[in-house]
Amino acid sequence: MSTTVVRPPQRKRETVERAVIRFCGDSGDGMQITGNQFTNTVALYGNDLATFPDYPAEIRAPAGTIPGVSGFQVHFSSSDAYTPGDAMDVLIAMNPAALKVNLADLKPNGILIVNVDDFGETDLRKAQMTSNPLEDHTLDAYRLFSVELTKLTRAALKETGLDAKSMDRCKNFFALGMCYWLYNRSMDSTLRWIEDKFKSKPVLVQANCLAMQAGYSYCEATEAFQISYEIPPAKLAPGVYRNVSGNSALAMGFVAASQKAGIPLFLGSYPITPASDILHALSAYKNFGVITFQAEDEIAAITSAIGAAYAGALGITTTSGPGMALKTEALGLAVAVELPLVVCDVQRGGPSTGLPTKTEQADLLQALFGRNSEAPVPVLAPCTPGDCFWIALEASRIAIKYMVPVIILSDGYLANGAEPWKIPEVSELPEIPVRFETNPVDFKPYRRNPETLARPWAIPGTPGLEHRIGGIEKQDVTGNINYEPLNHERMVRLRAAKVEAIVQEVPDVVPAGDPSGDLLIVAWGSTYGPITAAMKTVRTKGHRVGHVHLRHLNPLPKNLGEVIGRYDKVLVPEMNMGQLVMLLRAKYLVDAQGYNKIQGKPFKKSEIEQKIHEMLD
């Protein structure tokens, strides 16, 4: 297909630093695709960006109802975009329910594009609206564009021979075309994507392309749009970039770890939101020798990975909270038999089924302590979607070096959110040395490396190394069954000391912002974006604020206590009831304050700013 020439609009064009757009509509309206396409386009243009897909747990709730609303928010910028944005400049609402759910976040005088064809009486009733907001002045504070999205799309597609229903399914591309005009963006990458996506159905290639081009032309032709915007590329560090979501970065990170270690990757997994995309991605990487095993349940998912680790593979299992609970006993086994394993928990709202598609970071204490008896496990947490790649590598490296199961705590926000990611050279990746024991002379399965306290990885098939391991307590060094009191205490202490020894892998923390002063923010996981964004603003107002973002939650960096001591106050924002803050208070006897949000949504930059001011003003 020929590329589209972006014609300079005749009307006013204003250059702005950043914009936030939210596409929202019914679950079946293709809002996630629309948002992803827009994201890809602005990324290719060179903007920094952050996204927030927000979709319901139901696959297709009744059309037009509030529970069925699906949204995708993109923040793109010529400087930095640490968060998806607190409030929107542009809202595209495909129906009344989508308008109702999302309007509160639209900035005053923001652009509001609605599909007026879906604002009939029935549609309003489905959204539980008693009067039509397009007519009753509730939208007076916004720049409202009532567009006949359905009618215009059908008109554009009348030559395709598609039925009305199929034509209506292209209207998201009409809306996308409008946004491309509004932000003066090329449609090329989306045209390419459509061609590839629907290559087996040429009529759909034609229809979707036509719909998008019609949306673009509509804005150009109609007098209603008097202004379009320009957001210049951001000044990112030099390098080659791509877009990644947290889940795709984790999948690539695990493949990289397997390649660097020179051992096959085995993923045992049971589908669960929001972790399933890691399974999907890895199952497509068979050319890397990746084995993916969709197990019968969460328990088989982890135990098969333990079996594969015993065999000498890089054993990985991925899940979310409820699945993590089911894996608990097996994780204890991995602690006892001291095999390398990576358990990745993509956290979601809980307890129980909770909020399957919404984010939370309330599995920290479960990860640290959620097993019977003394079963310490190293815990790592990525702070951005791109960081997921590095955390996957680091977790795998530690697991192998220390012969220990490692937990990664990602979350729904990182999993589905995307950002530009600077692609590393393969040579920049850390080495992951693997040494299988082969020497049968005086072999002892629990004799430890004095530096790491790791036991040897003695895999089946190695002559002369036949031995038994198990969950039952074993004698130090020999690994034989042993119930003696002092031996048990020694083994408990050895397992703990081994995890503590991992501190030698953990870099000292260096606070962002002020190295000492009024306030230190200590946080972990996906709160990195809003805290970093908020820090910038508050520091310009004269407060001396530092920020430590922990990627290692067990063991904690060895200088953390000293760093905490350099500030008058400590604030710990978390999307839970205060789990890290409890640990910091216990470990460092510091009067750290929690700031807790448990709404299934990430913090807004403004919320963090406000909290900082509350503590300092």
Added chain:
Amino acid sequence: MSTATLPTPLTKKDFQTDQEIRWCPGCGDYAILSAVQSVFPELGIPKEKFVVISGIGCSSRFPYYMNTFGFHTIHGRAPAIATGLKIARPDLEVWVATGDGDSLSIGGNHTIHMLRRNVGLKVLLFNNRIYGLTKGQFSPTSELGKKTKSTPYGSTDRPFNPISLAIGAEATFVARSVDVFQQHLKDTLRRTAAHKGSAYVEILQNCNIFNDHAWESLTEKDARSENVIQLEHGKPLIYGKNHDKGIRLNGLELEVVQLGNGVSEKDLLVHDERHPRPAYAFMLAHMEQKPGFPTPIGVLRAWDNVPAYEDLISAQIHEVQEARGKGDLAKLLHAGDIWEVRP
């Protein structure tokens, strides 16, 4: 002159460990251990290739007494751990030791899914119809009405028939033997070892502490030949002290017939362990539940035309690598739309 020397043939002793065996004196597990240690050296497989995986329970202590690689895991999960092991290392000879509680209660899910996938694992189910290690509660194979510590007024649970369950899960190899029938048990283990795919062997085993005499009607010298029928592929179903009884198919029912008086071997059902229809194996499996019928032992089913799971997985990886070439990490990282920011 060649410097290569032939490996010394393995013996039973090579598979014995120095660990003190902690089963109760008189336990049927000793006989099973002895049979396995006798058969393994015959298989022509290097010792380091054997792995024995177990769950929890008396039977699951098995790996400690086998001088092979061994992994005593957690309750019910041995098939799942062994599946991961076998997929990652199809060259290993992986055996699973399990019990009626471990395999059919807490591990029931893993058992059926291992069988339907046809993972190349040899599973020895030690069925003593009781929980031994927790000291005497009823198990999923205990008979209805059984009085145990946890069922003082009798069990209200209908039991599983392990053979029937395995057949229902589309197992490709299902067999039954008895701890004290050493010769039969060894023969069955040899057949088990030769099978590609999941092999499920129920071994009727006596717990002399908590469920003594559970299989007495089958094992007692006088009763044995009247109550047990030994299945052999291609041979008519004959049993009885004088080899004078047989099993005949009458419509969709089996019936016991007395040979003679016009009834000859030709009239009897001829055992076909490769019979493609499940109904056949089910009929045999359920025979013992009818009064007057013997309990079948031997190989009930042996399908040799179903690919092993680990082979399918290896073949798929191989096919993708042939078609797409081996993965290139740099290409993976640069996949999709990329852009360059220049200094």
